[in-house]
Amino acid sequence: MANADFEDLVDTFEFLEDWEDRYRHVIDMGKAMDPLEEALRVPATKVDGCASQVWLVPQINDGVFTFRGASDAMIVQGLIAVLSALYNGQLVADVLKTDAPAELARLGLNDHLSAQRSNGLRAMVERIRETAAAA
Numbered sequence: 001m002a003n004a005d006f007e008d009l010v011d012t013f014e015f016l017e018d019w020e021d022r023y024r025h026v027i028d029m030g031k032a033m034d035p036l037e038e039a040l041r042v043p044a045t046k047v048d049g050c051a052s053q054v055w056l057v058p059q060i061n062d063g064v065f066t067f068r069g070a071s072d073a074m075i076v077q078g079l080i081a082v083l084s085a086l087y088n089g090q091l092v093a094d095v096l097k098t099d100a101p102a103e104l105a106r107l108g109l110n111d112h113l114s115a116q117r118s119n120g121l122r123a124m125v126e127r128i129r130e131t132a133a134a135a
Contacts, residue, residue: 005085006103013107023075023112030077033084036070049123051116052076056124058131065095065132069124079121082107087128095132100125 016022040057047054052073059066066088069080086103087095104110104121113121 003086003089005088009082009085010106019108019112022108026078026082027074028078029081029085030071030074030079033070033077033081034068036068040068041070047120047123047127049126050076050120052120054080054120054124056080056127058128060092060131060135063091063093063135065090065092065128065135067128067131075117076120079109079117080124082109083121083124083128092132092135096129100129 012025013022016025036055036057041053041055045055045057047056050071052071054069054071054076056067056069059068067084069077069084071077071080082104083100086098086100090098101110109121110118
């Protein structure tokens, strides 16, 4: 149950056959994100379980989920952008219905991330799901 932004990303990944090109695209996505203010980089927004530092700041307005985020690692910043494409703009109920591992597998991320990065990605997904479930 991915949204249009994520479907566009899947299409882009199908076009980029070489994993190094995909990797660069993910990094470029992260670079294109609006920076997260230092005031929001606090323990309450920090995601545990990531090898790098990661902060996620979710918002729910009129039942629609969005989040902003940041990391001190370029590839992780890109993974935050990927998750933004997957989740931002969805209804809270749809966030909970989204099978993130299956959707992310469509990008081939499972085969190309280190165990630490995969664990961090799972931790970010879990934080997003926890926030949606609490709403």
